[in-house]
Amino acid sequence: MQIFEACGNTDIEGVDSTNACYGGTAALFNCVNWVESASWDGRYGLVVCTDSAVYAEGPARPTGGAAAIALLIGPDAPITFESKLRGSHMAHAYDFYKPNLASEYPVVDGKLSQTCYLMALDSCYKYFCHKFEKFEGKQFSVNDAEYFVFHSPYNKLVQKSFARLLFNDFVRNASSVDEAAKEKLAPFAALTGDESYQSRDLEKASQQVAKPLYDTKVQPTTLIPKQVGNMYTASIYAAFVSLIHNKHNTLNDKRVILFSYGSGLTATMFSLRLREGQKPFSLSNIASIMNIEKKLKSRHEIQPEKFVETLKLMEHRYGAKDFVTSKDYSLLAPGTYYLTEVDTMYRRFYSKKPKDASCENGTVENGH
Amino acid sequence: MQIFEACGNTDIEGVDSTNACYGGTAALFNCVNWVESASWDGRYGLVVCTDSAVYAEGPARPTGGAAAIALLIGPDAPITFESKLRGSHMAHAYDFYKPNLASEYPVVDGKLSQTCYLMALDSCYKYFCHKFEKFEGKQFSVNDAEYFVFHSPYNKLVQKSFARLLFNDFVRNASSVDEAAKEKLAPFAALTGDESYQSRDLEKASQQVAKPLYDTKVQPTTLIPKQVGNMYTASIYAAFVSLIHNKHNTLNDKRVILFSYGSGLTATMFSLRLREGQKPFSLSNIASIMNIEKKLKSRHEIQPEKFVETLKLMEHRYGAKDFVTSKDYSLLAPGTYYLTEVDTMYRRFYSKKPKDASCENGTVENGH
Numbered sequence A, B: 001m002q003i004f005e006a007c008g009n010t011d012i013e014g015v016d017s018t019n020a021c022y023g024g025t026a027a028l029f030n031c032v033n034w035v036e037s038a039s040w041d042g043r044y045g046l047v048v049c050t051d052s053a054v055y056a057e058g059p060a061r062p063t064g065g066a067a068a069i070a071l072l073i074g075p076d077a078p079i080t081f082e083s084k085l086r087g088s089h090m091a092h093a094y095d096f097y098k099p100n101l102a103s104e105y106p107v108v109d110g111k112l113s114q115t116c117y118l119m120a121l122d123s124c125y126k127y128f129c130h131k132f133e134k135f136e137g138k139q140f141s142v143n144d145a146e147y148f149v150f151h152s153p154y155n156k157l158v159q160k161s162f163a164r165l166l167f168n169d170f171v172r173n174a175s176s177v178d179e180a181a182k183e184k185l186a187p188f189a190a191l192t193g194d195e196s197y198q199s200r201d202l203e204k205a206s207q208q209v210a211k212p213l214y215d216t217k218v219q220p221t222t223l224i225p226k227q228v229g230n231m232y233t234a235s236i237y238a239a240f241v242s243l244i245h246n247k248h249n250t251l252n253d254k255r256v257i258l259f260s261y262g263s264g265l266t267a268t269m270f271s272l273r274l275r276e277g278q279k280p281f282s283l284s285n286i287a288s289i290m291n292i293e294k295k296l297k298s299r300h301e302i303q304p305e306k307f308v309e310t311l312k313l314m315e316h317r318y319g320a321k322d323f324v325t326s327k328d329y330s331l332l333a334p335g336t337y338y339l340t341e342v343d344t345m346y347r348r349f350y351s352k353k354p355k356d357a358s359c360e361n362g363t364v365e366n367g368h
Helices: A002-006 A023-036 A110-136 A155-171 A179-188 A193-198 A200-217 A223-228 A232-250 A283-290 A292-297 A304-317 B023-036 B110-136 B155-172 B179-188 B193-198 B200-217 B223-228 B232-250 B283-290 B292-297 B304-317
Strands: A016-018 A045-053 A065-073 A079-090 A147-150 A255-262 A266-274 A337-342 A348-352 B016-018 B045-053 B065-073 B079-090 B147-150 B255-262 B266-274 B337-342 B348-352
Touching: A016 A023, A023 A045, A023 A065, A023 A232, A023 A255, A023 A266, A023 B023, A045 A232, A065 A232, A079 A110, A110 A155, A110 A193, A110 A255, A110 A266, A147 A155, A147 A232, A155 A179, A155 A200, A155 A223, A179 A200, A223 A232, A223 A292, A232 A255, A232 A283, A232 A292, A283 A292, B016 B023, B023 B045, B023 B065, B023 B232, B023 B255, B023 B266, B045 B232, B065 B232, B079 B110, B110 B155, B110 B193, B110 B255, B110 B266, B147 B155, B147 B232, B155 B179, B155 B200, B155 B223, B179 B200, B223 B232, B223 B292, B232 B255, B232 B283, B232 B292, B283 B292
Parallel strands: A147 A255, B147 B255
Antiparallel strands: A016 B016, A045 A065, A079 A266, A255 A266, A337 A348, B045 B065, B079 B266, B255 B266, B337 B348
């Protein structure tokens, strides 16, 4: 809040929305609802989706990640909600959780989490299709949206997810399923839900059927998640940003469906309608300012051994007090805030890397 | 979520809003905004304000508490928001925080927290008055509201807070301040903000001036906080509930101003307008169903030694796994859910005390 305080702006609403990878989506909904509510006073809303996730040694470790994406919310936006088209699914599950408060590492059951994700996807899609039919008076199929964006812990799950929507369309006998597809999926028509989540043959057949549509409706959304890896609560917006980057000049009046998932579990499928919009809030200007290509190119590659060494330091410092950090900020982008110290009272202090390397900022005191 | 799942209702939005004692107010605003937004689908919203706060041995220990209050949000309510009349204050402070993840006990700086509370109150009141003037075209003073409800860590701070509003009115030369009051407060007119927070003489003089108005505008809101102690995020709603309990048959068309504070810090002053409403959602029916008198009478008194013993057990179990709880639920109200077990994977299991003691419920499995 110090950034706002420095500008004399303390009349602010909205606090942390916490729910694993879904937290950013919950904050987004809260913020959009605020703008639509009677208490809105005309100012922009700001959503920050941020996460830092690391794993103990083992197969999950490479799926860790840290990221932040900020969204500006206001009227006359080029990206608008089709608010009535929304399906959510909440259930109680221990697929991924952080119960050991002395450790930053979560407990994760990868197989269960994948099934939870697909079950939540099915449930959200069912509610979504139901609402579409109620408001549009016709059945929904994947043909009714130009693009599909998924929370992307890893790309394989995105492929499975889109194929799963096709399978749902097949089961509902929707218009997106042609005769060839029906023939390929027919052997799986009688599977129970549980069987269908476990069937490798269905996975293979549905992905084969979905491939051409995947290439046009999903592939343009996968650039950043594939290049950067899991970004947790920012992940789905990194996928959406990939679409803006790749297709900004052809998105006018297009419908994009997003699926957000957070372990524990909460999930929502929702619909956005895009239009080019007016500068500075035009899609092409947004794409230009994001400058994804440059950001991807400016990444630094480090060796796994260095990553492991960093995690060891983090283990030591997690929840700790009375330490100062190394002052080496050479890898940070200009303007980045970074932790300098945690004092004996656990209070945290930050500094900001100068935008112009010739001028140094003082330490920002965090507290009193 | 298992209660909702059991009814086949999983299409739910809204996740945890986290911000110390302000969390419930943030959830309330989110929920009301949802009902006012385009994505609302006609269902009721539910806000649960809940907290459990304990302190290490020392002077703060008696101010611990645990509570839950639930609010039902929907259209045509007898309690409505005056949404344009709202002032918030967010700032960065280490007045109360929980940095040691291995312990349930917070770090608290009581003196700093009290000053933070009063500073936030001043700032919120300033914004609130400004908005009132903008929308109503006249200056606000405490005379423009029938009742004032404060977040109530302890009653002394509530008394100080209301007196502080009077002092603010005096400084702004508002209509609530008569000549006698002006005379008493005049010696403090030139104090700086910091001096005014520290001045015992001002505290005494302003409370003396405020006393008659306090008795009519605040005292009816203090019953539950005084009887039960700090309820943290539920505290302000416990104060508001005291008002409904005490005054439900005289509240029609009355304005009530609430001040919610959460350490860290976030605070909002907001305005509610009450009307009797239609049964079942009438104020008198709400008062009758809450049955505060019976609830206060049904409390169980335990000795401090027993409380300390319970805290010792909690210290042992905080963040722990692989334990079962005692099955003695004699002190719980019928229908209460309670923890029975935390397994080796840290998964938690609950049971429910039967409503009719002759029938036992099975354990509710929490997860898969």
